[in-house]
Amino acid sequence: MANPQLNRNGELIHLLSTEGLPRxxxxxxxxxxxxxxxxxxRDIKKVPLLRGKSxxxxxxxxxxxxxxxxxxxxxxxxxxxxxxxINASSTAKGESLLDTIGNLSAMQADLFVVRHExxxxxxxxxxxxxxxxxxxxxxxxxxAHPTQALLDMYTIRHFKKDFTNLTVAIVGDxxxxxxxxxxxxxxxxxxxxxxxxIGPLTLLPGGLEQMGVRVFTDMRAGLKDVDVVIMLRLxxxxxxxxxxxxxxxxxxxxxLTHDKLALARPDAIVMHPGPMNxxxxxxxxxxxxxxxxxxxxxxxxxxxxxxxxxxxxxTQA
Amino acid sequence: xxxHIKGGRLIDPAGGVDAVRDLYIAAGRxxxxxxxxxxxxxNRTLDARGLAVLPGLVDLAARLREPGFEYRATxxxxxxxxxAGGITTLAQPPDTDPVLDEPGLVEMLKHRxxxxxxxxxxxxGAMTVGLKGEVITEMAExxxxxxxxxxxxxxxxxxTNVMLRAMQYARTFGYVLWLRPQDPWLSRGGVAxxxxxxxxxGLSGVPExxxxxxxxxxxxxxxxxxxxxxxxxxxxxxxxxxxxxARREGLPVTCDVSANHVHLTDLDIGYYDSNYRLEPPLxxxxxxxxIRAGLVDGTIDAICSDHTPVDDDGKLRPxxxxxxxxxxxxxxxxxxxxxxxxxxxxxxxxxxRVTSRPAAILESGAPALPPCGRLDAGAPAxxxxxxxxxxxxxxxxxxxxxxHHTPFVGMELPGRVRATLVGGRPAWExxx
Numbered sequence: 001m002a003n004p005q006l007n008r009n010g011e012l013i014h015l016l017s018t019e020g021l022p023r024x025x026x027x028x029x030x031x032x033x034x035x036x037x038x039x040x041x042r043d044i045k046k047v048p049l050l051r052g053k054s055x056x057x058x059x060x061x062x063x064x065x066x067x068x069x070x071x072x073x074x075x076x077x078x079x080x081x082x083x084x085x086i087n088a089s090s091t092a093k094g095e096s097l098l099d100t101i102g103n104l105s106a107m108q109a110d111l112f113v114v115r116h117e118x119x120x121x122x123x124x125x126x127x128x129x130x131x132x133x134x135x136x137x138x139x140x141x142x143x144a145h146p147t148q149a150l151l152d153m154y155t156i157r158h159f160k161k162d163f164t165n166l167t168v169a170i171v172g173d174x175x176x177x178x179x180x181x182x183x184x185x186x187x188x189x190x191x192x193x194x195x196x197x198i199g200p201l202t203l204l205p206g207g208l209e210q211m212g213v214r215v216f217t218d219m220r221a222g223l224k225d226v227d228v229v230i231m232l233r234l235x236x237x238x239x240x241x242x243x244x245x246x247x248x249x250x251x252x253x254x255x256l257t258h259d260k261l262a263l264a265r266p267d268a269i270v271m272h273p274g275p276m277n278x279x280x281x282x283x284x285x286x287x288x289x290x291x292x293x294x295x296x297x298x299x300x301x302x303x304x305x306x307x308x309x310x311x312x313x314x315t316q317a
Numbered sequence: 318x319x320x321h322i323k324g325g326r327l328i329d330p331a332g333g334v335d336a337v338r339d340l341y342i343a344a345g346r347x348x349x350x351x352x353x354x355x356x357x358x359x360n361r362t363l364d365a366r367g368l369a370v371l372p373g374l375v376d377l378a379a380r381l382r383e384p385g386f387e388y389r390a391t392x393x394x395x396x397x398x399x400x401a402g403g404i405t406t407l408a409q410p411p412d413t414d415p416v417l418d419e420p421g422l423v424e425m426l427k428h429r430x431x432x433x434x435x436x437x438x439x440x441x442g443a444m445t446v447g448l449k450g451e452v453i454t455e456m457a458e459x460x461x462x463x464x465x466x467x468x469x470x471x472x473x474x475x476x477t478n479v480m481l482r483a484m485q486y487a488r489t490f491g492y493v494l495w496l497r498p499q500d501p502w503l504s505r506g507g508v509a510x511x512x513x514x515x516x517x518x519g520l521s522g523v524p525e526x527x528x529x530x531x532x533x534x535x536x537x538x539x540x541x542x543x544x545x546x547x548x549x550x551x552x553x554x555x556x557x558x559x560x561x562x563a564r565r566e567g568l569p570v571t572c573d574v575s576a577n578h579v580h581l582t583d584l585d586i587g588y589y590d591s592n593y594r595l596e597p598p599l600x601x602x603x604x605x606x607x608i609r610a611g612l613v614d615g616t617i618d619a620i621c622s623d624h625t626p627v628d629d630d631g632k633l634r635p636x637x638x639x640x641x642x643x644x645x646x647x648x649x650x651x652x653x654x655x656x657x658x659x660x661x662x663x664x665x666x667x668x669x670r671v672t673s674r675p676a677a678i679l680e681s682g683a684p685a686l687p688p689c690g691r692l693d694a695g696a697p698a699x700x701x702x703x704x705x706x707x708x709x710x711x712x713x714x715x716x717x718x719x720x721h722h723t724p725f726v727g728m729e730l731p732g733r734v735r736a737t738l739v740g741g742r743p744a745w746e747x748x749x
Contacts, residue, residue: 004588019517098633118635119519120589128633141637143519178519206522207513 004126011315014126014135015308017144018186026189030154032307033300039076040299049310050079053110057083058100059138060116065274066138066148069298070113073305079111101125109133111313119143119178131317136308142176148273149182151304153190155297156228159269163190169222169264171198172232172254172281175205175243179273180232188212198222199254202243219254223263231256231272234281247280257283261291269293318360319343320741321353325365325702329372330669331676331691340370342698345740349694363743365702368735371650371668373405373436373699375675375690377495377573378549379624379646381407381438383426385414390626390719392426395646396435398718400745402622402647403701403734405436406689408495408679411443412470418443418454420462427463435744437689437699439679441468441495444483450474453483456492465683466547468495471596475501477534484544493682497549498531498556499523499597508637510552510600514583520637523598525553532559539568547678548572550623552597554607561616571678572616574608575623576652577643581605581724591632591639592724595623609660612670619675620656622649626720644720648711650703651730658731664705698741707733 005014005021012025039045055074059067067083074081086100101112111134114122119141126135139145153163160166168187174180174197187195188211197208198216208215216222223229234250244250256270270282270292278284286292320342327338327350334350341349341357348354379399382390399407409426411417417426423440430438442464446452449472456467467487473496474480487494504527509515511522528551536559539546551557551574563570577595582605586593593599611617625642632639649671657667676690688696708729713721737745 096630096633097635116635118637120637121635123589124591124633124635140635141519142521181517181519205516206511207516210513211517 004123007315007317012312013315013317014122015146015312016122016126016135016137018146018149018182018189019144021146021185021189023189026150026153026186029150029304029307029311030157032311033154033303036303036306037300040302046076046078048078050074050077050313053079053313054108055079055081055111055113055309056104056109057081057113058086058104058115059084060086060121061139062087063115063139066115069301070138070305073302074309076302077306077310097121097124098128101128105129105133111136111309113138115139117141134312136312139178141178142181143178144182145178146182147301147305147308148179149186150308151297151301152183152230152271153186154300154304155271155293158296158300159293160227163187163192166192166228167194167196167226168192168228168230169196169198169226170230170232171219171222171256173203173234173238174199174208174232175203176235176238177232183230184211184213196222196226200244203238219260220263223260226264227268229256229261229264229268229270231270231282233273233275234277251280255279255281255283256286258285258289261286271297274298318741319358320698321359321362322365322370323362325368325370327370327692328665328668329692330665331372331673332693333665335663335665340692342741345698345742347692347694347696347698350692363702363736367704368702369705370692371403371701371703372672372690372692373701373737373739374403374650374671375679376404376407376622376624376646376649376671377619377675377678378575378621379407379409380412380626380642381409382626383413383429384422389628389631392429393433394717394719395624395626396430396433396438397745398644398646398716399436400737400739401717401734403650403703403737404622404646405699405701405737405739406439406676406679407436408439408441408465410468410470411441412448412472416443416448417441417464418446418448420455420458423459423462423464436739439463439465439686441466443467444469444494445474445479448472450476450479453479453486456486457490460490460492465679465686466493466495468549469497471497473497473499473501473531477538480534481538481542484538484542488542488544491682493545493547495547495549496535497597498528498535498551500527500530503527503530508594508598509586510583510598512583512601514586518586518589525555525600528553528556528597529559532556536563536568539570545569545681550575550578550597550621551608551617552578552600552604554604557607557611557616561611564616571618573619573621573675574612574617576620576645576649577623577724578605578608579612579620579656580652585724586636589636591634591636592643592722592726594636594639594641595643596641609656613660613662618670618678620649620653620670621675622646626718627722628720632722643723644716644718645723646718647716648723648725648730650734651732654705654732655730699739701737702735704733704735705731709733
């Protein structure tokens with residue numbers, strides 16, 4: 001089956017998932033992002049790569065942070081940006097997803113940035129848009145959040161240089177996390193020899209071993225000698241439905257404290273896709289410490305999203 | 318009207334026949350096989366040379382979408398699709414809108430079907446009012462109105478006490494309960510089989526234990542009540558093994574699988590192809606192999622189409638939001654032939670799974686039904702003429718059903734029905 005995010009020449013036309021993304025494309029995105037990072041410190045922060053192009057941010061699910069960074073990234077590429085919170089408008093009126101896309105395509109959209117609560121929604125959109133229109137997945141259900149994973153890879157590369165000698169632990173609600181899935185695929189693609197998932201069995205999906213992941217239920221054992229700790233956000237609704245008894249008990253066993261972090265390598269970095277629940281998955285003392293690179297992730301995120309948008313928009317289907 | 322079907326290869330699994338034989342039909346029934354009765358003068362002779370003559374197929378699960386969902390498909394369009402697929406007898410689950418839980422509704426549906434004068438339509442009555450799993454329906458009244466068995470469609474009963482009472486009540490009158498084993502809690506929200514592929518795609522899973530736990534409960538309640546059960550659309554290797562043990566123990570149980578599950582696995586979902594969004598979800602290679610083995614060793618009695626027409630609006634959605642189901646009436650025969658070919662089975666043995674065996678299941682709970690799924694002297698002349706060598710491509714232009722959503726769209730399949738007869742009347746003929 002053809003990989004729907006690549007064209008016949010193996011070039012990136014949509015970014016839907018980090019699974020099946022060739023290593024040279026990942027490196028190309030990271031290298032391109034690196035050229036955009038210094039822009040942030042310039043007086044004029046814009047480049048004209050997407051001048052005259054229309055980027056539509058289609059957020060079917062609430063998000064402030066991701067939408068804002070995509071908006072900043074598109075504007076720095078000189079695109080015209082339109083933000084649509086679809087929750088509030090068309091789906092409430094019963095319009096189907098593809099009708100919404102059809103209407104916006106008629107407004108000469110060049111690139112859709114899509115967040116949707118259903119896994120696979122960006123694939124559906126990518127299958128139905130005109131050949132010159134590009135789709136970037138900004139998070140679909142539990143499936144994928146590829147730009148988050150790429151900015152995580154950028155951050156790791158920035159601080160650790162080489163992927164091939166690292167141990168990376170992802171901690172928390174892996175079951176519901178699109179960030180975890182995308183990180184796992186990106187890390188294994190880049191040659192990280194050991195990827196660990198840490199969490200209670202209620203929050204670990206089946207099939208992790210097949211993705212090349214070592215599973216730990218004991219956080220202390222799982223953090224032993226790791227180079228990178230990626231903490232995941234714990235949604236409040238997980239307290240319902242018998243997945244967890246309480247935030248308090250969760251923090252006690254799976255919250256990141258300095259005490260637990262001491263088991264990792266002394267130079268281990270701490271990452272989090274945000275927004276953080278302080279005192280639930282991460283202790284404030286860790287989040288605000290010099291081990292935390294959480295704010296660097298946000299800054300790099302803009303450059304990585306610029307790289308992704310400029311690369312896909314520059315490729316012909 | 319007297320009809321002579323000449324020179325065809327007659328395959329009648331019920332009678333163990335697979336040979337070139339002529340059929341002689343009068344007054345809607347087969348009057349002789351092989352040799353012409355004395356003084357037989359045909360009004361019409363059908364040249365069946367080069368074709369197979371099969372009993373009309375018996376499909377144990379076909380949703381025709383009436384009443385209530387006529388925008389997706391109508392009784393007329395889907396009954397025509399049945400004939401185009403060589404199906405002359407079909408059972409419709411009760412999950413219509415309104416639900417088939419009142420005799421008046423069943424009579425109306427039977428009346429509509431009779432007016433259309435196509436295939437024989439046998440409704441399954443709802444086992445509980447509104448399929449809510451709380452109060453059992455007037456099963457005797459519903460039977461008088463035309464129901465052949467009772468079912469919960471895709472709405473499993475959670476309350477084991479209600480399930481037990483329904484079994485005891487059905488047993489009282491000798492009715493059969495047709496149930497799809499699925500634990501309502503473990504399957505809640507699930508859209509794909511639990512496993513590595515669903516995890517990768519980020520889709521909520523239904524574990525195989527949703528099927529096996531439900532089977533354990535049903536078998537225990539059967540041991541208490543002695544009720545006869547037909548299990549619908551099994552999906553897992555572990556489930557099939559439990560059925561095998563139950564049959565060995567002597568529990569009165571039969572079962573079917575959908576034709577889709579004989580051929581497909583969850584990997585075929587690919588990149589979220591919503592045509593593969595089915596209920597129950599497709600499982601792994603091991604499960605598909607077990608389904609095939611169960612069909613061969615007789616643990617599984619029948620293959621059904623599980624025909625569920627879904628329109629574009631229902632399918633052009635993200636996978637988890639898409640409506641489950643696929644059109645199937647016109648694929649049942651071809652998918653059975655494909656399986657027979659791949660498994661190296663004698664045609665007669667394979668076709669028994671869509672003719673004589675499902676017919677026996679229908680008749681076990683409704684002995685007054687006219688016989689179906691067989692072609693011996695005295696049986697109603699429900700049959701189809703099939704070009705076994707023809708291949709056809711599944712698509713919008715080749716399907717009669719109002720829905721063209723099936724996992725097999727675009728694929729080439731063996732076997733094409735040339736004509737279908739119901740009660741000796743040519744009810745459908747393929748365009749030349």
